[in-house]
Amino acid sequence: MEIITRAQWGARPWNGTPNTVPLSRRTEFFVHHDGESPITRTGYAIMRAIEATHIGQGWAGVGYNFVIDQAGNVYEGRGWGFQGAHCPDHNTTGIGVQIAVGGGQTPSAAALAACRALYEEACQKTGRSLAKKGHRDGVATECPGKQLYAWVQAGMPAGDYKPSPGPGGTPGPGSDGTARYQVTIGGLTYGYGAQGAHVTKVGEALVRKGFGRHYTSGPGPVWTDVDTANYSDYQRSLGYTGDAADGVPGEDSLRKLLGTAPTPSGLPPYPGREAFGPGKSNTHIQRLGEQLVRRGFGRHYSVGPSPQWGESDRRNVADFQRSRSELAGDADGYPGPLTWKLLFS
Template sequence: MTLKIISRATWGAKPWNGTPASVPLSKRTEFYVHYDGAHHITRTGYAIMRAIEAEHLGNGWSGVGYNFVIDQAGNIYEGRGWGLQGAHCPDHNTTGIGVQFAIGGDQEPSAKALAACRALYEEAGKKTGRTLAKRGHRDGFATACPGTKLYAWVKAGMPAGNYEAAPNPGGSLPSGGSEVSRAQVTISDLTYGYGAKGDHVTKVGRALVKKGFGKHYTSGPGPTWTDADTRNYQDYQESLGYSGADADGVPGVTSLKELLGTLPGKVTAKPAPPFPGVGKFGPGKSNASITLLGQQLVRKGYGKHYTSGPGPKWSDSDRKNVRDFQLAHASLKGDADGIPGPLTWKLLFS
């Protein structure tokens, strides 16, 4: 069996925004399965990878965070590949190879996608010389990912039929063709691309018109992103020197910032949830506040002691992780007992 992996160069990846660290295959011990979240995925072909790349670059990452991505046709795309550290599961990005299925919500993974993932898993075993642990994202982090259906498949041992390499999917046609990209991307917590709605869509359209790229509008612009927005944005991208896969009419971080002067809608810090009281934490306790605490510890990078969970039952792992957080903050070192008080809670959620 020859495994076909579509390279970064083929799908049109941008240069790394700071090259990720190298990881020797000897350190790989886990194989993590992910999905795209709560929403159905309708984009196809190379647009899948460009959308993921735009979102991850918007997060300030080096590029696509997954090592590989698999679409419903059974195509396997290179993200960070075999030798680079991923950005897909905190505390497991070195040991774990992260693979995303390009599906979301209650979408059924196709037989071709499952077969491709199984083949990729077996290839990983050959390259590392060991049997990798099969994991869903939720096994290493407090999340619903990879969804109920994929997680059940992982826990069943990842059964699949025979793998057959799919033909190259290709990308969207150039401006003026009969088809335009229907991909969506999320940049600074706002969605762009076909079907996106909101004042930010209108703002992009007006900026395009102001710069002389509004010829495809017959109404609007905004508040709903249409094919006209995509064609106009594609014209704008080409004026900046983009071509091919990079000029698909779907905004990227660089071109959007160039158009608007700034990236709108950056996520602002949410106020800390009310402190539930010291009595909610400690041996024998079990409640939602413990789960919330653990999830935030993981987000902040203080989850190394968890082997399951976090929450809802208090464990010694919670105490150790809280203590690590307290010891890392000068104002908490004098009371680093592993039990969160009001100040620990405030700093943790700030």
């Protein structure tokens, strides 16, 4: 979809570059409004006013990932790759979107359709169904106001807007309404076609909680439409409706089902010192960078993390090492076994 970039609307240089966040970390989509005062500005002036306020608060720039005006224009704030500053404890997992209304203003049909389209784009980019939330779902606040919050709770309907195909360009819901795409949570894949002992574990947990009526055999290690149907029943029992009860796990519902955060078992094995340094390129470097971002040590990335070792990786590792007394005397930016263990623990 068309997004008006920071350069187009005339953003100032960042007041200190925000941390980067890989799309794999995004699990939520937060809707905000502007507060108790009606919005009277239009066009680029909306973004410049928000930017001035947020920089005045000491932030790097606009705190939202995107802003949508009443004409349905979508403006880039932090964008897809930078950590937001819109909801404490949800700035890495959540994509924050302000619909530029306030003081009881009614959001336009164009604004709501643009927001829904942006949500669909976010789901495609992340490869999962993001949880639809209002700002008040993450922190004690009246935001995004009664009208917008009711819209979010209703599943973010947008008139004649037709959702795009499912994430990754694969088919979305089949003709029977069954969602046929996958999500990755805690390094494990769930949804149609996913395989592994963790899939069996979800099925067994559904049966224990009374949501196994669609099984005629199993559960087994391959996720099928039957697993999706049972999971959808479970989601509805939690109060989810519409797209939020599509039968594809989200992090919150999966945590409630299993009683713990879904993660691969065990610490990822240390690949050896030779895996890191100038000229190296491998999946271990990518994993290292993504974990640094999760732990809040990604400020030197301007793009990435990526499989290619760079000076930004070394500097971020050094920041983490200096933050730990066990490592502070040897903060050279190259991960040894102890750095690896402490980072991933």
